[in-house]
Amino acid sequence: MTDVRTRFAPSPTGFLHVGGVRTALFAWLVARQAKGQFILRIEDTDQAREVEGSADHLITSLKALGINYDEGPDIGGPYAPYLQSQRLDTYKPWAQKLIDSGRAYADPYTAEEIQAFRDEAKAEKRAFLYRDHRPENSPVWDGTTALRFKSEPKSYQWHDEVMGDLHSGPEVIDDIILIKSDGFPTYNFAHIIDDAEMKITHVIRGQEFLSSQPNYLNIYEALGLAFPIFATMPHILGESGNKKLGKRDGAKDVLDYLRDGYLPETMINFIASLGWNDGTEQEIFTTSELIEKFSLSRVQRSGARFDEQRLLWMNGQHIRLLGLDDLYTRVADFWPDSAREAGEESKKQVLALVQDRLKTLADLPTLTDYFFTEPTPDWSMITNNKQLSKLTNDEIKNLLSAAKSALEASEFDAESIQTTLNTLLETTGQKPGILFSLIRLAVSWAPFSPVLNETLSALGKDTSLARLDAAIELAK
Ligand code: GLU
Numbered sequence: 001m002t003d004v005r006t007r008f009a010p011s012p013t014g015f016l017h018v019g020g021v022r023t024a025l026f027a028w029l030v031a032r033q034a035k036g037q038f039i040l041r042i043e044d045t046d047q048a049r050e051v052e053g054s055a056d057h058l059i060t061s062l063k064a065l066g067i068n069y070d071e072g073p074d075i076g077g078p079y080a081p082y083l084q085s086q087r088l089d090t091y092k093p094w095a096q097k098l099i100d101s102g103r104a105y106a107d108p109y110t111a112e113e114i115q116a117f118r119d120e121a122k123a124e125k126r127a128f129l130y131r132d133h134r135p136e137n138s139p140v141w142d143g144t145t146a147l148r149f150k151s152e153p154k155s156y157q158w159h160d161e162v163m164g165d166l167h168s169g170p171e172v173i174d175d176i177i178l179i180k181s182d183g184f185p186t187y188n189f190a191h192i193i194d195d196a197e198m199k200i201t202h203v204i205r206g207q208e209f210l211s212s213q214p215n216y217l218n219i220y221e222a223l224g225l226a227f228p229i230f231a232t233m234p235h236i237l238g239e240s241g242n243k244k245l246g247k248r249d250g251a252k253d254v255l256d257y258l259r260d261g262y263l264p265e266t267m268i269n270f271i272a273s274l275g276w277n278d279g280t281e282q283e284i285f286t287t288s289e290l291i292e293k294f295s296l297s298r299v300q301r302s303g304a305r306f307d308e309q310r311l312l313w314m315n316g317q318h319i320r321l322l323g324l325d326d327l328y329t330r331v332a333d334f335w336p337d338s339a340r341e342a343g344e345e346s347k348k349q350v351l352a353l354v355q356d357r358l359k360t361l362a363d364l365p366t367l368t369d370y371f372f373t374e375p376t377p378d379w380s381m382i383t384n385n386k387q388l389s390k391l392t393n394d395e396i397k398n399l400l401s402a403a404k405s406a407l408e409a410s411e412f413d414a415e416s417i418q419t420t421l422n423t424l425l426e427t428t429g430q431k432p433g434i435l436f437s438l439i440r441l442a443v444s445w446a447p448f449s450p451v452l453n454e455t456l457s458a459l460g461k462d463t464s465l466a467r468l469d470a471a472i473e474l475a476k
Contacts, residue, residue: 004036006202008062008069009191011043012054015253016061018306019206019236022271026233027204028067029272029294039198040072043191044085045184055083061254065264066287071198079198084190091185094193094223095147095178103222104178105134106141107148130175147179149189149219156214161202161231161296168214176215192216196225204231204296231296234275237303257311261334261360263322266315275304284317316359324352336365338373346371349458353450367448371458375445375467377474382441387434396438397475402428403439404468412461417453442471 006027010020031038040062042055059074071077081087098104109117114130121128131151141147153170160166178189185193195203210232220227257267269285278285278293285293319327328348339347354367369375382388382396391399403424410420425435436452443464449455456464 003199004031004034004202005039005198005200006031006036006204007039007041007195007198007200008067009041009043009194009205010058011046011049011187012051012058013046013049014051014054015255016058017252018254018271018274019233020058021061021065021067021254021267022236022274023204023206023233024062024067025065025268025271026231026276026294026296026299027202028069029291030202030204030296031070032291033294036201037070038068039077039079039200040069040082041194041198042073042083043187044083045187045190047085047182047184057255064255064258065267067268084194085184087190087194088183088185090197091179091190091193095185095189098149098178098222099141099147101222103150104141104147105138105150107146107177108135108138109133127171131173134175143179143183144181146177146181148175149178149215149222151175151215151218152222154218156217158213158217158227158230160210161229162234162299163210163232163301166210166213172211172214173218174215176212178219188212188215189219192219192223192225195228196223200228202229202231202296204233206233207235231299234299234301235303236274237305239306239308261362261364262311262315263318263330263361266311266318269318270311270314274306275300284314284321286321312359319358319361320356322355324348324355327351327355331361331364334361334364336369336372338369339371342372346458353454353458357448357450366446370444370446370449377445377471379474381445381447382438385437385441387431388438388441391434391438393475397472399428399430399435399438400442400468400472400475403435403442404465404472407456407461407468408465412457412464414453414457417456421453439468443467 008024008027010016010024016024028038030036040059042058044050044055055073059072062069069075071079071082073082076082095104117133118128121132130148131153134150139145151173153173155167155169157165157167176188177186179185191203194200213230217227254267258264265287268287268290272285272290272294273283276294276299279298322330328344328351331351335347339350350368350371354364357367358364388396406420406424406427407417410416421436421439425432428435440449440452440455443456443459459467
C-alpha cells in the first residue's frame with residue numbers, strides 16, 4: 001500500500017481559528033492512524049491577502065496544540081521548500097506542459113474587457129463563462145499576462161470520503177487562471193502541482209473549495225495526474241446552529257483559548273467532535289484514542305455546531321484526567337499573585353483540592369486566592385444565601401463560636417476535622433447546609449470552595465481559627 005501522506009495547506013491570511021484547526025486535525029489524525037506523514041505547506045501565492053506574521057502564528061498554534069508535522073517550511077523535508085512562493089520554478093514546467101499540449105493560453109483581455117463580457121452575459125441572463133471568449137489566435141504566453149487553462153467541459157462523478165458520491169455537469173467547467181500576470185500561480189493550479197509533487201494521498205479541506213472541484217478534476221486529467229482521495233469538511237455553525245461560524249461566536253484565535261486556560265487536549269477533543277463521533281456515546285477522548293478511532297467516513301455531512309458551554313465542560317473533564325504533577329506544571333502561569341511566595345508543596349496541596357472544580361486553568365485565582373492571602377469578608381454572601389439569611393446575627397455568632405471551640409480542640413488532619421464537624425452537627429442540631437456553609441464562608445469568603453474538612457486542613461489551624469474569630473467579630 002502507498003504511504004498515506006496528508007497535508008494542511010493554510011494561506012497565511014490571519015490567525016488559526018477553530019475551522020482551520022479542524023481541517024489540520026483531521027488530516028493529522030488520518031496520517032497518524034495510518035503511520036503515514038503529515039505535511040505543512042504554506043500557500044502564500046496571493047500576496048495581496050497575506051498578513052504579516054501569520055505563517056509564524058500558524059506554526060506556533062499547531063505546535064501549541066501538539067499537531068506535529070513531519071515536513072514543513074521550518075523543518076524542511078524531501079519535497080522542500082514548503083512555502084509556495086519559493087516554488088515558482090516548480091510550477092513552470094507543468095504550465096509549459098499544458099501550453100505544449102494546447103491546454104493553456106495567454107489571456108489577451110484586460111480587466112475592463114472581461115467586465116464587459118460579464119455585463120453582457122448578465123443582460124442576456126446567461127451564465128458568464130471565460131471559455132465562451134477564448135481568443136481565436138492567442139499570442140505566445142510571455143509571462144506578462146495571465147495564463148488560462150483551456151478546459152474540456154464534461155460531466156464528472158467522484159467520491160468524497162465525507163460527502164459521498166458527487167457529480168457535476170459540464171456547465172461548471174471553465175477556463176480558470178493558472179498563472180497570474182504577477183507570475184504567481186493561483187491556488188487552483190499550485191495546489192494540484194504541489195499535492196502531486198509532494199505525493200499527497202488525501203486532500204482534506206474546507207467546503208469552500210467543493211464548487212471548484214470539477215475544474216480541478218479537469219486540470220488533473222489535462223496534466224495526466226491521478227486523482228488523490230478527497231475529503232471535504234462540513235461547515236462549523238455558530239451557537240444557534242444555523243449560520244456559519246463567525247468571528248464573534250467562536251471563530252477566535254485558537255491560541256486565545258489556550259491563554260484563557262483551555263488545555264490543548266481539550267481543544268483537540270472538542271474540535272474533533274465538531275462533525276465527528278465514533279458511533280458511541282463517548283465524548284471524552286484522549287488524543288491517542290482519537291488517533292485510533294478516527295475515520296473520515298464517520299464525519300457528518302451537515303454543519304457541526306460550535307457549543308462553547310460544551311467546550312467548557314469538556315475542559316473540566318480533561319483537567320480531572322491530569323495527574324497532579326502534570327496539572328501543576330500546566331498552571332504555572334495561572335496562580336494568583338498571592339501565591340507567589342508559597343512553596344511547591346503547599347501549592348500542590350491546594351491544587352489537589354480544587355482540581356475537580358477547575359473548568360479552565362484561569363479559574364485558579366478565584367478558587368485559591370484565600371489559601372494564600374487573607375480574604376476580604378463580604379457579609380452579603382451570607383445575607384444573599386437562601387439558608388443563611390434566615391439566621392440572626394446572634395445565631396451566626398453562636399454557631400461560629402461553637403465551631404471555633406470545637407476546632408480549637410481538634411487535631412487538624414482532614415479526617416479528625418471531619419469527626420469534629422460531625423459532632424458539631426449533633427451538638428448544634430444544625431443541618432450541614434447551614435453549619436458547613438457558614439464555616440466555609442467565614443474562612444474563605446469565596447463563592448466556591450472544596451470540601452470543608454480538607455479546606456480547613458489546608459488552611460491550617462491558626463489561620464482557620466483566626467478567620468473564624470474575625471467573622472465572629474463581624475457578626476456582633
Ligand atoms: N490555501 C487554502 C486555504 O487556506 C487551502 C486549501 C487546501 O487545503 O487545499 O484556505
